[in-house]
Every structure is written in C-alpha cells, then in structure tokens.
Amino acid sequence: MRFSDTFSLAFHTIKANRLRAGITISIIALGITALVGIMTAIEAMDNSIYENFTLLGANTFVIHYRAHDFLGDDGNDVKKTSRKNAEKVKKSQEGQVITFYQAKTFKDRFTFPAAVSIAQTGDFNATVFYGIHKTNPTVRVIGGDENYLYSSGYTLEVGRNFSPLDLETGRDVAILGMDVAKKIFGDAWRTAENSIIRVDGARYRVIGVLKAKGASSFLSLDNIVITTLNNVRRVYQGSSNTLNLSVTVRDIQQMDAAIGEATGIFRQVRGLSVTESDNFYIDRSDSLANQLKNLLLYVTIAAIFIGCITLIGSAIGLMNIMLVAVNERTREIGLVKSLGARRGTIRSQFLLESILISLFGASLGILLGMCVGNLFAVFLGTGFVVPWLWMFLGIVICSLTGLLAGLYPAIKAGGLDPIVALRYE
Known part of the structure; x- marks a missing residue:
C-alpha cells in the first residue's frame, strides 16, 4: 500500500x-x-x-570620572586597598575630572556607530523669568551639544534643535522643558518660540519646547532648560568643572561592544598605561530593562x-x-x-x-x-x-x-x- x-x-x-x-x-x-x-x-x-x-535612554551609557572615595566592585574604598593598588590609583590620578579637551577628543576618536553627547550642568536651582511670570528656583540648567536631546531621550514638541552655529558660538538660545514652558507661558506655551526669557541673570531666546517626559523618583525630567555647552561653560564658569559624556548606541544589542571600545579609547584619552587601573567608570542605563x-x-x-x-x-x-x-x-x-x-x-x-x-x-x-x-x-x-x-x-x-x-x-x-x-x- x-x-x-x-x-x-x-x-x-x-x-x-x-x-x-x-x-x-x-x-x-x-x-x-x-x-x-x-x-x-x-x-x-x-x-x-x-x-x-530606548526613549528614556536605555540604550545609553555614561562615562563618569572616578572620585577619591569611589568604592570598588568589592565594596571597599580604593584608598584602603593594598599598596600595589594604591600605587595604581596614584598613577592614574584618581579624582581627576573629565575635561572639555578629553571629552572632545573622545568624541572625535570614537568611530563606533553611536551618538556621543557632551553635556555640563550649569545650575540645579535656577529661576526662569518671562515678563511677570517666573518659576520656582528648582530649574536645572544643562548645556549640551547636537546629540544631547537624542541621548537623553528628549523629543521636541515645538521648535528646533541647536544649529552648528549655536554650538560653535555659544549663543544665548534655550530649549525649555514642558514644566518650565507651561509655568511661564501658561496655555500659550506653543507660541514660546523666539520669546526672550531670563535664567537667573542671563537672557536667552527660546528656540524650542520639549515633549513632556514625566518625573522620576527624585526630580521632574521636564523642569529643565537646555542651552549650548559653550554657553554654560561661559556663563557658569566654576560651577562645575566636569563634563558628562554619554554614548547612545543604535541597537541595544551592541551595548557591550560599544562599552568595550569606549573603555579602550577613553583610557588612551586619559593617558593611562596598561599597568594602570581605570580612573573612570561606565554607568549603564539599561539595568532596569x-x-x-x-x-x-x-x-x-x-x-x-x-x-x-x-x-x-x-x-x-x-x-x-x-x-x-x-x-x-x-x-x-x-x-x-x-x-x-x-x-x-x-x-x-x-x-x-x-x-x-x-x-x-x-x-x-x-x-x-x-x-x-x-x-x-x-x-x-x-x-x-x-x-x-x-x-x-x-x-x-x-x-x-x-x-x-x-x-x-x-x-x-x-x-x-x-x-x-x-x-x-
């Protein structure tokens, strides 16, 4: 059959x-x-x-400098480790902040398919004024580059991002978070573009308003004013000497490869030899995911x-x-x-x-x-x-x-x- x-x-x-x-x-x-x-x-x-x-920056990692009291992976203070490790700490200049030159050099050398953003905090307790309206003195002022919005998970509701001329000259332009825009403009926040505001004593022209992002356990992510990096370095001299260096990969599966390459390049930028330990650490933001x-x-x-x-x-x-x-x-x-x-x-x-x-x-x-x-x-x-x-x-x-x-x-x-x-x- x-x-x-x-x-x-x-x-x-x-x-x-x-x-x-x-x-x-x-x-x-x-x-x-x-x-x-x-x-x-x-x-x-x-x-x-x-x-x-990804919208919140889960495909992003941040490079921080290692402070003197940084605890190692074993939970012990690096200053209390063996003499050999103490020598390594001394050689690697523990506690040295990330300078603008180092951040810029890293950004130029990092050829991995990812977006590198350099940012600096200007003020954590700024007050924003527009006419007779003002905010509480709790607004964060951040100076960023062309990739800062993307790396931080922000998108524009109104207006535009920073232009190359804005970034190069450090012009007095600002992008407002939704909380700030609604606080000083009210229901007319969509017409905020090209308005002149004051952040503490400095005047800025508004070029955009961010979409609402919400709040974390510690702060509102929309209570923010973003200006250019060079502007913050000029206006807020001495307020913060270190820069925040973040890298956003296109695919979250490439995170480990990007971290490995970034570590190698940043060691060269910091001038570390093969016998010296890292004087920086990398913070991944996809841990919750x-x-x-x-x-x-x-x-x-x-x-x-x-x-x-x-x-x-x-x-x-x-x-x-x-x-x-x-x-x-x-x-x-x-x-x-x-x-x-x-x-x-x-x-x-x-x-x-x-x-x-x-x-x-x-x-x-x-x-x-x-x-x-x-x-x-x-x-x-x-x-x-x-x-x-x-x-x-x-x-x-x-x-x-x-x-x-x-x-x-x-x-x-x-x-x-x-x-x-x-x-x-």
Missing part, C-alpha cells in the same frame, strides 16, 4: 470519528494556545520594554511548564483514544491483514492518525495563541508579533507527542494475529 493511500485512510478514519478526534484536538490546542499565547505576549512585552526604555527581562524569564518558564503539563495530559488522552480505536477495529485489522497487509502498513496507519490529530491540534493552538498574544500586543501598543520559534517548536513538540502517543497502539495493532482478530466480537 502506497503512503498516499495510508495517509488518505488515516484522514478518513479521523473524519469518521469527529467527536472523539475533536475532543483530543481541543485538548492539544489548549496546551499550544497557552504556550504560544504567553510567548507571543512575552515577546510583545519585551519589545515594549525596549521601545519605552534587564531586570524586567529577567522577571519575564520566570514567566516564560511558567508558560513552558503549563504547556508541557497540558501536552502530557493530551498525550495520555490521545494514547487512550488510539487504544480504543484498536479494539474497535480489531476485526477490520484482521480482514486487512488476511488480504495481505503487512505489519508496517497497519502501524503506519495508526501512527499517521495519531500524528495528524496532534498536528491539527497544534495548528489550531498556534492560531489561537497568536490571536491571544497579539491582543496583548495591541494593548501595549507594539507591532504585530509572530513567534516563529515557538510556532516551529509547537509543531515539532506536537508531532513528537502524536508519535509517542500512537506508538504503543500502532505496535499493538500491527501485532494482532489475523485469525484471532477476525474472530473478535
């Missing part, structure tokens, strides 16, 4: 027992729906986490466990149904074998029936799982997610389930004696 005939016979046998096959298919589909649905939702959550944290991903890992394990338990139950039910089918068709098997059918043909038919039932269940489960998971993706506002890996694994797992569940019934059916089978009542 040809394989096509065996396949056709197995398919028609399933069709003739719709209720019994349908119940088993439903049980298998339930397990695959749970597995694929949860995995699709997790993938959507994963995309949402990185999309949102990684913590959330680790939490999703536990959900993934739970989903796999639930899916496996359901599939085990499905396999037991499928094996039971196939054994019942063997008993019901004993005389049929005896008749077919008496006409010359071989054991392998009988086994193939029962195995095909079992695998087909499992694959029908897998197809239905994958379809339902994708629908359920993408409903969650729509809720999160992410794109349509197709979990190709879990779809493939679902088909493979269900094929193996059908094979294992139908193996014993198929062997039993193929081993029946035709004479005894024909006499079976």
Whole structure:
C-alpha cells in the first residue's frame, strides 16, 4: 500500500470519528494556545520594554570620572586597598575630572556607530523669568551639544534643535522643558518660540519646547532648560568643572561592544598605561530593562511548564483514544491483514492518525495563541508579533507527542494475529 493511500485512510478514519478526534484536538490546542499565547505576549512585552526604555535612554551609557572615595566592585574604598593598588590609583590620578579637551577628543576618536553627547550642568536651582511670570528656583540648567536631546531621550514638541552655529558660538538660545514652558507661558506655551526669557541673570531666546517626559523618583525630567555647552561653560564658569559624556548606541544589542571600545579609547584619552587601573567608570542605563527581562524569564518558564503539563495530559488522552480505536477495529485489522497487509502498513496507519490529530491540534493552538498574544500586543501598543520559534517548536513538540502517543497502539495493532482478530466480537 502506497503512503498516499495510508495517509488518505488515516484522514478518513479521523473524519469518521469527529467527536472523539475533536475532543483530543481541543485538548492539544489548549496546551499550544497557552504556550504560544504567553510567548507571543512575552515577546510583545519585551519589545515594549525596549521601545519605552530606548526613549528614556536605555540604550545609553555614561562615562563618569572616578572620585577619591569611589568604592570598588568589592565594596571597599580604593584608598584602603593594598599598596600595589594604591600605587595604581596614584598613577592614574584618581579624582581627576573629565575635561572639555578629553571629552572632545573622545568624541572625535570614537568611530563606533553611536551618538556621543557632551553635556555640563550649569545650575540645579535656577529661576526662569518671562515678563511677570517666573518659576520656582528648582530649574536645572544643562548645556549640551547636537546629540544631547537624542541621548537623553528628549523629543521636541515645538521648535528646533541647536544649529552648528549655536554650538560653535555659544549663543544665548534655550530649549525649555514642558514644566518650565507651561509655568511661564501658561496655555500659550506653543507660541514660546523666539520669546526672550531670563535664567537667573542671563537672557536667552527660546528656540524650542520639549515633549513632556514625566518625573522620576527624585526630580521632574521636564523642569529643565537646555542651552549650548559653550554657553554654560561661559556663563557658569566654576560651577562645575566636569563634563558628562554619554554614548547612545543604535541597537541595544551592541551595548557591550560599544562599552568595550569606549573603555579602550577613553583610557588612551586619559593617558593611562596598561599597568594602570581605570580612573573612570561606565554607568549603564539599561539595568532596569534587564531586570524586567529577567522577571519575564520566570514567566516564560511558567508558560513552558503549563504547556508541557497540558501536552502530557493530551498525550495520555490521545494514547487512550488510539487504544480504543484498536479494539474497535480489531476485526477490520484482521480482514486487512488476511488480504495481505503487512505489519508496517497497519502501524503506519495508526501512527499517521495519531500524528495528524496532534498536528491539527497544534495548528489550531498556534492560531489561537497568536490571536491571544497579539491582543496583548495591541494593548501595549507594539507591532504585530509572530513567534516563529515557538510556532516551529509547537509543531515539532506536537508531532513528537502524536508519535509517542500512537506508538504503543500502532505496535499493538500491527501485532494482532489475523485469525484471532477476525474472530473478535
């Protein structure tokens, strides 16, 4: 008997027992729906986490200078370590701030596909004036370059970014955070562009207003005035000698490679030899995103466990149904074998029936799982997610389930004696 005939016979046998096959298919589909649905939702959550944290600068790392009282990875003060380490600290000039020359040199040398931003804090407690309106003395004044908005996760609601001429000359131009704009302009904040404001004693022309970003646990991210780096260096001389050096990679998966290259280049910029320890450290901003991903890992394990338990139950039910089918068709098997059918043909038919039932269940489960998971993706506002890996694994797992569940019934059916089978009542 040809394989096509065996396949056709197995398919028609399933069709003739719709209720019994349908119940088993439903049980298998339930397990695959749970597995694929949860995995699709997790993938959507994963995309949402990185999309949102990218807006907040999760694909950014910052280079800081290492202060004298900086604690090492072991929690001990570096000044209290061994004499050998103390010599390294002395050689590397621990506590030296990042200068403008060093930051500019690093930016010029760093050729990795990433955006490098240099910024400096001018004031943490500034007051902004416009006419008779003013803010509380809690506004942060930051001097940045052309990449500062991108690296910090800010986007413009009104106006433009700094031009090369603004940056080079240090012109008195400013971009306002949403809290500042609404405080001094009220409902007319959209018309703030080209208005003249005062930040403490300095006058600035407004060139843009930032979209609202929200607040962290410590400060409002919108209570800010951003001007050019050269302007802050000129107006706020002596207020802060160190610069903030941040690097934003295009793809968060390139973070480790970018950090490695940045470390090597900045060591050269700081003039460190191979025997000297770093007198700076790198602060990653994707740590919270990684913590959330680790939490999703536990959900993934739970989903796999639930899916496996359901599939085990499905396999037991499928094996039971196939054994019942063997008993019901004993005389049929005896008749077919008496006409010359071989054991392998009988086994193939029962195995095909079992695998087909499992694959029908897998197809239905994958379809339902994708629908359920993408409903969650729509809720999160992410794109349509197709979990190709879990779809493939679902088909493979269900094929193996059908094979294992139908193996014993198929062997039993193929081993029946035709004479005894024909006499079976």
